[in-house]
Amino acid sequence: MHTIEELDDGRAVYLNGHRIKVADIPIFRKTLALNNQYYTLQKSHPDIHTYVENGHRYDIAYKVPRTVDDLRQKHQAYQEIAQANNGMLGRTPDFLATGMAVLAERSAFLGHNQYTNFGENAKHYAEWVKANDIFISHALQNPQLDRSKPINAIPSGYAGVHTIERRPDGIVVSGAKMVNTMAPIADDLLIFNPPELLLEKGDTSYGVAFATPLNTPGVKIICRKLLDHPGYTEDDYPLSNALDEIDAYIVFDHAFIPWNQVFVENDYEMSNRFFIETGIFGHTSHQDEVRGITKLEFATSLAIRVAHTLGLDHFLGVQEKLGRLTANLELIKGTITRSEDNGQLDEFGIYTPDLQALLAVRASLPGFFEEAMQVTQRLAAGSMVGVPGFGEFDGDNGSILEKALATSQADAKDRSKLLNLAFDLSSSGFGQRQLMYEYYHGGDPMRIRSKHYLDEDLSAGNTMLDQLLNH
Ligand SMILES: Cc1cc2nc3c(=O)[nH]c(=O)nc-3n(C[C@H](O)[C@H](O)[C@H](O)COP(=O)(O)OP(=O)(O)OC[C@H]3O[C@@H](n4cnc5c(N)ncnc54)[C@H](O)[C@@H]3O)c2cc1C
Numbered sequence: 373m374h375t376i377e378e379l380d381d382g383r384a385v386y387l388n389g390h391r392i393k394v395a396d397i398p399i400f401r402k403t404l405a406l407n408n409q410y411y412t413l414q415k416s417h418p419d420i421h422t423y424v425e426n427g428h429r430y431d432i433a434y435k436v437p438r439t440v441d442d443l444r445q446k447h448q449a450y451q452e453i454a455q456a457n458n459g460m461l462g463r464t465p466d467f468l469a470t471g472m473a474v475l476a477e478r479s480a481f482l483g484h485n486q487y488t489n490f491g492e493n494a495k496h497y498a499e500w501v502k503a504n505d506i507f508i509s510h511a512l513q514n515p516q517l518d519r520s521k522p523i524n525a526i527p528s529g530y531a532g533v534h535t536i537e538r539r540p541d542g543i544v545v546s547g548a549k550m551v552n553t554m555a556p557i558a559d560d561l562l563i564f565n566p567p568e569l570l571l572e573k574g575d576t577s578y579g580v581a582f583a584t585p586l587n588t589p590g591v592k593i594i595c596r597k598l599l600d601h602p603g604y605t606e607d608d609y610p611l612s613n614a615l616d617e618i619d620a621y622i623v624f625d626h627a628f629i630p631w632n633q634v635f636v637e638n639d640y641e642m643s644n645r646f647f648i649e650t651g652i653f654g655h656t657s658h659q660d661e662v663r664g665i666t667k668l669e670f671a672t673s674l675a676i677r678v679a680h681t682l683g684l685d686h687f688l689g690v691q692e693k694l695g696r697l698t699a700n701l702e703l704i705k706g707t708i709t710r711s712e713d714n715g716q717l718d719e720f721g722i723y724t725p726d727l728q729a730l731l732a733v734r735a736s737l738p739g740f741f742e743e744a745m746q747v748t749q750r751l752a753a754g755s756m757v758g759v760p761g762f763g764e765f766d767g768d769n770g771s772i773l774e775k776a777l778a779t780s781q782a783d784a785k786d787r788s789k790l791l792n793l794a795f796d797l798s799s800s801g802f803g804q805r806q807l808m809y810e811y812y813h814g815g816d817p818m819r820i821r822s823k824h825y826l827d828e829d830l831s832a833g834n835t836m837l838d839q840l841l842n843h
Contacts, residue, residue, distance in 0.1 A: 373411035373505075374559070376401045383587040385556045385620075386594045394556050399600045403615045404557045409456035410465045411505070413449070421449050433469035433659070434502040436477060437723040443658065443712045446470065450662040459667025460806065461617050462660070462813055463554045468508040468562065470659050472498040474651035477720045479635070481649060482642065487540060488631035490642075494650070497583055497633065501560070508583070509558035511549035511622050512566045512647065524574040532571075532578040533563055533624050535638060542630040543637060545580065546590075548623050553813070555593045555620040561586050564636070564646045567653065568819050571640035579640035582629045590627030593620045599802040607762040607785070610793045612802030619805075651722065658725045660814055661708050661733040667810075668704060668737065671744040671797065672697045678752045678794050681781045693747045700740040707733050728827060735821045738811040745798040745807060752794040759791045 376395040385392055394400050414421045414431055423435045423445075432449045435442060453464050479494035501508060514523060514532040523531040530548040537544035549563065564581035565571055571579055586593065596619050599612050606613045636642045647653045676694055679685040685694065711729035718724050749756070764773055765785060777784035797803045811817065 373408050374404070374507075374557075376404050376557075379404070379557055381587045382589075383556070384592045386592065388597070397598075398602075399598055399613075399616045400556055400618065403461070403617060406457045406615050407461060407464055407507075407554070407557065410453050410507075413452055413456070417452065420445060420452065428503075430502055431466070431469060431505055433466040434473045436473045437655075437715075438717075438721060439723055440712055440715060442723060443715060443725060446658070447662050447708070447712065450659045451666055454663040454666035457615060458611075458670040459663055459665075460611060460615055461554075462663060462809055463509060463617060464663075465505070465507040467656055467659050467663075468510060468652075469501070469505075471650070471652035471656045472501045472508075474655050474720075474722055474724075476502070477722060478649070478651045478718075482635055482646075485637060487538075488634065490635050490637070493632050494635040497635070507554075507557075507559045508562050509552055509554040509560075509586075510562040510564070511552040511555075512564050513550045514565070514569065514578075515548050515550040515621075519569070522572045522575055523578050524572075530623075532565070532575070533580060534577040535580060536577075536626070538638070542628055543580075543582075543634060545582075545624045545627050545629055547578070548621065550621065552593070552620050552622045553809075554617050555586060555622060556595060556618050558586060560584065561591065561622070565643045566815070567644065567647045568815060570644045573640065575640045576638055579636060579638060579643035580634070581636035581643055581646045582634045584627065584629050584633055588627050588629075590625045592623040592625060594623060595620045599800070599805060605762055607789050608792055609796050609800065609802070610789065611796045612800055616802070651718070651724065654724050654727055654730070657727075657730045657734065657814070658708075658711065661711075661730055661737070664733070664737045664741075664810065665701075665704055665708060668701055668741055668744065671741060671748070672701050674794060674797060675744055675748045675751065677790060678748055678756075681779070681787060681790055682751065682755065683779070683781065684751055690751065693751075697740075697744050697747060700736075700743065704733055704737060704740060707736075728824065728829075731820055731824050731827075734814050735817060735824055738817055741810040742807060745803070748794050748798045752791055752798075756791045756795045756799070759788050759795070762788065762792075 379394045385394055421432050422429050423432050432446055437443050450466055453466055476495050476498035480491040482490035482494055484490055515530060517526050517531050529546060533545050533547040533549060535543045536546050560583055562583045599616050601609045601613055636646055675697055679690055679694060684690045707729050711725040714726035714729060715723050774784045777787055779787060
């Protein structure tokens with residue numbers, strides 16, 4: 373766990389054209405404090421958040437799951453971490469920590485080259501991360517410059533990250549990755565390529581996977597515009613003034629990566645295999661879906677609280693809308709449990725959640741979250757956009773507003789804060805970014821659904837069909 377001051381370690385973070393100190397940006401400070409709940413929970417709730425291995429205590433995320441009970445304990449830990457930020461922080465340290473647990477066991481297939489053994493590098497890296505509880509962020513997606521062309525046909529060299537020099541002690545890389553959530557406040561950065569939009573033969577120099585500290589010379593963290601509202605309080609913007617997990621564009625400008633931090637190099641096919649075959653994808657997806665469901669629970673309760681506070685919840689049409697949200701929540705909770713119950717031991721004895729069930733969550737959650745946001749918008753209607761700033765309560769009109777905005781359900785300030793929350797999650801810039809996050813952060817839902825259909829076991833349905841059709 374770091375303090376915000378410790379993050380000013382030479383990392384090159386840029387905001388609105390200026391190189392900044394992370395500690396100078398108030399929303400970064402608040403976000404780090406929330407993110408550090410991951411570490412705090414290890415102390416306050418060690419029976420769920422930690423485990424002991426060879427006499428050392430580690431975060432539970434690093435435990436290699438061997439049984440369904442291991443997955444269930446991890447589920448509970450992920451859920452409690454997500455509850456500490458209402459599911460709004462997608463990339464807390466547990467996300468990649470759980471990937472490191474399996475990377476250490478599954479990395480041998482990465483092979484070696486004349487300088488180094490990639491499989492051993494990945495194993496040792498994962499063990500080092502676990503021993504030191506390093507907070508990793510990741511960037512896999514290559515910039516959307518021209519998706520109609522292979523990466524190597526884009527001459528700028530910024531369509532991905534690629535090796536520009538290979539030396540006996542390591543590689544020098546340049547290029548860019550499109551989005552890196554949490555980059556300014558993480559410790560390390562894991563770079564690899566996505567399992568969709570695959571690299572092709574001519575992209576070989578882009579076929580890399582490596583890890584590097586975020587303060588590596590030549591790594592530039594160029595943040596998107598902030599979403600908070602200086603001048604207003606957290607009563608006005610309960611979410612966007614409390615946290616921002618900060619997406620950044622990452623540029624590599626002749627950054628040196630020693631061999632022991634390189635896991636794939638000069639190999640586009642291995643790079644395409646990295647995310648799935650290391651097991652990182654399956655196990656991080658488990659954490660990711662638990663976090664997503666926790667956020668859907670928050671959003672569902674918000675819609676219901678709005679309906680109740682505005683005296684709408686006795687109308688049948690409103691109840692039907694809210695019933696759709698609660699049904700969605702039940703379906704999705706049941707599916708994550710199914711992914712755990714139907715898990716299987718892989719060839720390394722790792723108990724792996726059922727991917728079809730996990731991908732069903734990923735395929736459906738974006739739509740369910742969007743529906744919850746739409747219901748909130750439609751119920752909170754005009755009142756949500758007409759809430760005066762909280763400063764008005766201390767101004768000339770304060771006593772009028774205290775009376776005018778109060779109802780039998782809530783006093784004026786409580787009602788205003790609830791409506792501000794509804795606006796912040798469903799309609800502010802922060803809320804729109806959350807919507808985008810739920811839609812895209814785990815990959816393109818179109819491709820996920822296509823893959824789901826292709827992989828589904830339809831034997832029971834097909835047997836019935838065949839019996840009827842061949843009768
Ligand atoms: C808020 C947010 C945070 C994120 N954080 C991270 C992060 O921390 N690390 C990270 O690596 N990534 C991150 N991402 C990126 C995310 O992984 C990608 O946005 C996602 O995988 C979709 O890829 P893309 O944006 O490149 O879109 P594309 O894959 O380019 O797709 C855009 C559209 O074009 C269509 N399309 C594109 N190519 C084809 C094709 N060949 N055939 C048919 N249709 C096509 C798609 O269906 C889609 O509708 C984040 C994204 C968001 C929105």
